Amino acid sequence: MTPGSNLPLSAARVAVDVTAPVRLDVSGLLLAADGKVRSDDDFVFYNQPSAPGVTHSAAAGGGDTVTVDTAAVPEGIDKIVVTASLDTPGATFAGTEPTGTVRDADNGSVLASFTPPRLGTETALVLVEIYRRGGGWKVRAVGQGYADGLAGIATDFGVSVEEPAAPAAAPQAPPAPPAPAAGWGPPTGAPAPVAPPPAAAPAAPAPAPSAPAPGTGKINLDKGRVSLQKNQTVSLVKGGRPMLSSVRMGLGWEPAFRGKSIDLDASVIAYGPDRKKVDNCFFGKLMILGGAIQHSGDNLTGEGAGDDEAITVHLGGLPPEVTGLIFVVNSFSGQKFSEVAKAYCRLLDAQSGEELVRFDLTHAEPRTGVMMAKLVRQYSGEWEMTALGEFVDARTVRGMTKPAAQAL
Template sequence: MTPGSNLPLSAVRVAVDVTAPVRLDVSGLLLAADGKVRSDDDFVFYNQPAGPGVTHSAAAGGGDTITVDTAAVPDGIEKIVVTASLDTPGATFAGTEPTGTVRNADDGSVLASFTPPQLGTETALVVVEIYRRAGAWKVRAVGQGYADGLAGIATDFGVSVEEPATPAAAPQAPPAPPAAAPAPAAPTGQWGPPTGAPAPVAPPAPAAPAAPAAAPGKINLDKGRVSLQKNQTVSLVKGGRPLLSSVRMGLGWEPAFRSKSIDLDASVIAYGPDRKKVDNCFFGKLMILGGAIQHSGDNLTGEGAGDDEAITVHLGGLPPEVTGLVFVVNSFSGQKFSDVAKAYCRLVDAQSGEELVRFDLTHSEPRTGVMMAKLIRQFSGEWEMTAMGEYVDARTVRGMVKPAGQAL
């Protein structure tokens, strides 16, 4: 999902998993038509894990889960907002991308997922909201950030938060209430609050900095072919439009000087938003995800010019539950990458044959597996490619699943 988008819910009971690389405190607030809780009982979190139709629990794959039984939500409740705040005092969401995954709570199937855009000084976030519209229930991606933590969100939605009292204003100085009242930071990002959501009150000059610009060093395809160094990222955008056509990841290698022929195997592992494997494509499984990913077949020697093995990805045809792809190479025979020369990967437009991105490994290690590159789907729908070049000890794609998932 993208910020502000919404989807009808096909399940009566839905679970919203909120996960991130760091520890989060996740909560759910039941809001009436005025955008406020009716009482503090409508604030569901780890210390108060149950409310009317809403529960809090630890997610199986890490993070926390807010489960909403829409049939049990009282008639006076119009929406349930799911929020996340950072567990570490003073920490911000800069560099952290929490993901909200909406599932059918009964069979576990994924209904939607949402990763908010680049975040900065925010310490709390409204991730998604489950809301009632014309008798039906829907989910909306929000991604609205606050700079004053969970207390700011709770106060904004009418929860009584016990905090140290601030000094009372002098009687002779009764300025306008908005200037003296604590207010959450202005919403971040390039969109306003969702329809029907209460707009946080902020001073005319917001204390929080403007939404961050594109990440430093990030480039796109507008100037032609991109050569990446290790850990560099390119956004697969050209002319302002995300690349959603078919691309081919070509992987090549040569035996090192005076080395014997070497049999390496290229594979790709597809992951969901929870960093769990969805499927993998390799020489023993040449097509996955209904043909959205296809493998060229096994090259047994590495001899000859050009790509040794190639994996074609129809970006526009990938199912929504696939949010990350990691391309790996393994030596099943046990030969080390120190016996390999000129290893590279390159992303090619599958229709025109134009080379878009290239990454050449500049060093090798005496290990049997290497993570070459990853493609990550962004909140806007575009994909980003990052050069990796990380070596591990794994002779098959099965041994790459865990380290590659951790590297996403």
């Protein structure tokens, strides 16, 4: 398709896959006849993944998908616009070509494809729109760019965007935070826990629908998938109830240089409240703690789509003495992480396969080990996941035991 062109839709359920060489924040907005959302509930993105007839999900081959069930879209909605903004602050679309592929959501057949031409200083854009016409539905290629990011799009279409609150003058020092779970405090030299803001001056929400900046507090799973940055924490709580079911930590990576294999090993180390190792699970020991933790096996190349290795944890089956888990990746062959691209970890509901939390490693160091994330059991019973992204010199899980303990 070319900008401004349109096609009738031959399917009642269509999926718009948005892909690019870089990470994007993709969203869908349900617009009434006046070109505005009816409320903020009509803004669909990864942390608010559904509205009537419209859902957001991660695409199987990478990127994001906005699925529109035209039969379920409310009568008062005239169109659904699919937008994309860059995940990296300050980046523009110059040299980046996002593509929107419209498929039949039931059989996967491609109905249309559109790549906006001549992008430059734009930081966000409306890619395509699905709209009513003459009793049917059509798709139009748009490609309209914005220089003020997703906040500009949101404001244009009536989504409430609040400015960050000004800092209070000379605030009193907040009370000391409570002791962390299981008696753990930060190791020597580690940053002190960040106290919550004073009750009299709560911080206003950020304008973009991404996770809060590092250090701004914990979030939960109530609004769907959470994308973490380094040192951010998410509480595995949904609807006020801790998750005690099974979760799967998927870890993936790709070779940074074409034609080169990367042999990395993903492992998890279980610790007690005294930071003493209870056990570890890796390619040479695929099941520990009576089957409460299971490893998928070794991937020798790093090639192929999807997770390279996965570790399943039955949270409810972990013995009481296990209060912390550190997920690590090592290069036994000595290859450095500077030779690795697109390393990530993601936490999924092991039963439904739903992605709950994702952490993309945004930089690499020429070292042989990395601590990706930790799960810590709280006094109240729920588990919290924190993105780490800390590199160390260790080629085996055994070499990770001490630095991982210090990260708890």
